[in-house]
Amino acid sequence: MPDIRGYGALSGCAQEKNEDRALTAVETDKTLKVDIWRGGEDGYYQSFTVPHENSQTVLDVVTYVQRKLDPTLSYRFSCRVGMCGSCAMTVNGRPRWTCRTHVDLVAEDGCIEIAPMRNFPRIKDLAVDMTVFFDKWRDANARFVPTEAELDGFAEVDPDSRERKEASAAIECIGCGICYAACDLVSWNPDYLGPAALNRAWTLVNDVRDGDPNGHLKAVAGDAGCHACHSQQGCTSHCPKSLSPTASIAGLKRKSFAALLKGAL
Amino acid sequence: MSILAAHRNHPTYWAFLLHRLSGLALAVFLPVHLYVLSMAIGDGAQLDAFLDWTQQPLVKLAEVVLVVLLALHMAGGLRLLAIEFLPWRDSQKTFAACAGAFAIGAGILYFLNLV
Amino acid sequence: MSGRLELWLFVLQRMSAMVLAPLVLVHLGTMIYAVQGGLSAAEMLSRTQSQVIWPVMYGIFIVAVAIHGAIGLRAIIREMTPLLDTTASAIAVLFCLLVLILGFNAVEAIA
Numbered sequence: 001m002p003d004i005r006g007y008g009a010l011s012g013c014a015q016e017k018n019e020d021r022a023l024t025a026v027e028t029d030k031t032l033k034v035d036i037w038r039g040g041e042d043g044y045y046q047s048f049t050v051p052h053e054n055s056q057t058v059l060d061v062v063t064y065v066q067r068k069l070d071p072t073l074s075y076r077f078s079c080r081v082g083m084c085g086s087c088a089m090t091v092n093g094r095p096r097w098t099c100r101t102h103v104d105l106v107a108e109d110g111c112i113e114i115a116p117m118r119n120f121p122r123i124k125d126l127a128v129d130m131t132v133f134f135d136k137w138r139d140a141n142a143r144f145v146p147t148e149a150e151l152d153g154f155a156e157v158d159p160d161s162r163e164r165k166e167a168s169a170a171i172e173c174i175g176c177g178i179c180y181a182a183c184d185l186v187s188w189n190p191d192y193l194g195p196a197a198l199n200r201a202w203t204l205v206n207d208v209r210d211g212d213p214n215g216h217l218k219a220v221a222g223d224a225g226c227h228a229c230h231s232q233q234g235c236t237s238h239c240p241k242s243l244s245p246t247a248s249i250a251g252l253k254r255k256s257f258a259a260l261l262k263g264a265l
Numbered sequence: 266m267s268i269l270a271a272h273r274n275h276p277t278y279w280a281f282l283l284h285r286l287s288g289l290a291l292a293v294f295l296p297v298h299l300y301v302l303s304m305a306i307g308d309g310a311q312l313d314a315f316l317d318w319t320q321q322p323l324v325k326l327a328e329v330v331l332v333v334l335l336a337l338h339m340a341g342g343l344r345l346l347a348i349e350f351l352p353w354r355d356s357q358k359t360f361a362a363c364a365g366a367f368a369i370g371a372g373i374l375y376f377l378n379l380v
Numbered sequence: 381m382s383g384r385l386e387l388w389l390f391v392l393q394r395m396s397a398m399v400l401a402p403l404v405l406v407h408l409g410t411m412i413y414a415v416q417g418g419l420s421a422a423e424m425l426s427r428t429q430s431q432v433i434w435p436v437m438y439g440i441f442i443v444a445v446a447i448h449g450a451i452g453l454r455a456i457i458r459e460m461t462p463l464l465d466t467t468a469s470a471i472a473v474l475f476c477l478l479v480l481i482l483g484f485n486a487v488e489a490i491a
Contacts, residue, residue: 188459221386221387222384227386227390256387257387257391260387265384
């Protein structure tokens with residue numbers, strides 16, 4: 001396996017580690033060994049050595065590699081501050097937001113392994129294809145269905161109502177895909193709609209403004225729907241926004257059961 | 266893929282795994298158990314002969330294991346029913362722990378009565 | 381209907397589980413009691429033949445566990461083996477029948 005260590009520092013951005021120079025506030029005198037996935041479905045782990053810094057995040061590491069060591073590395077990021085979810089990758093086996101993962105908390109013996117997210121087709125290196133993930137949102141009918149009635153003024157939703165509390169507890173999902181990457185049922189059942197799509201469907205079932213609650217339940221009560229979940233809570237334990245798709249899916253199980261008994265499905 | 270993969274290393278996954286494995290073991294055991302019981306037909310002499318065989322220590326140990334598996338599977342199942350049918354509670358890990366404790370308790374009780 | 385199959389299987393699985401829970405508790409308690417001083421066919425038969433509740437209870441137990449085990453096995457086969465869905469369902473049905481037949485044989489033997 002190719003092992004590239006610090007070749008071809010880019011001119012203008014070169015930063016030599018000069019032992020006579022005093023370390024800046026963030027630099028330490030340690031280095032970090034990083035194995036990064038290169039290629040698509042078939043590929044290999046490429047090793048890099050990067051300077052270690054205090055409060056360094058895994059995204060910092062990947063960015064350093066791409067800018068200073070190997071410009072051909074492909075990866076996604078956007079906000080860098082834990083809001084957009086674009087930087088999700090597998091770090092030492094667990095799906096995480098790399099901008100919010102401190103190296104010191106996850107490095108094992110000064111080593112980190114970075115791979116693209118599980119359960120997604122790999123495009124190149126650390127970038128994955130999110131198409132199926134969002135197709136399943138469509139298949140789960142996880143979009144708002146407006147009523148046909150003409151409303152006088154705004155719809156009124158009581159924030160203290162049970163439905164609104166249920167919806168609010170699940171509404172903050174930004175579609176980063178970490179729950180989907182963490183879910184074993186997604187690996188074992190390729191048709192499984194997945195925690196994010198089902199979580200979103202639950203918010204709509206609880207939205208009193210939505211015009212077709214039974215339609216939402218029908219979409220998730222089919223094959224590979226909410227009943228495929230075994231409540232292992234891989235999703236809940238990895239969600240960076242502390243959401244609980246398991247709770248939402250349990251709610252969908254209850255509601256679809258009730259709807260079945262009423263003959264509404 | 267290793268069962269101990271990093272993303273699976275949390276309590277509710279172990280609970281799922283134990284629940285699934287105990288269920289599988291019980292499903293394999295059940296037909297055998299039922300066949301043995303059918304030997305009780307008549308005056309049960311056939312069953313008594315079989316029961317003599319079960320006095321061996323290894324068989325007794327296996328019985329204790331089966332009791333633990335049954336208690337484990339039931340406790341884990343009750344935990345799942347609670348998640349799915351009752352309003353959501355955050356005391357998930359407590360439930361899982363209680364399930365485990367109940368299973369071990371049942372096994373110990375059985376063992377104490379067995380020997 | 382096939383789109384609702386998973387939903388019905390889920391319902392059956394949970395319903396059979398709710399039936400099984402108290403029965404298993406009784407069974408565990410009975411076993412812990414019965415195993416004191418050693419097992420014997422005569423002791424067991426004197427218990428199960430004395431009151432009709434025992435064969436009735438075990439009859440219900442058999443039906444519930446046949447359904448519950450079959451659906452559980454089907455899920456495991458579908459998720460963790462490369463076998464087809466139809467094969468998994470066939471194995472589940474076979475298991476269900478096996479337990480029902482052997483089970484009612486056993487209930488008849490102890491009644």
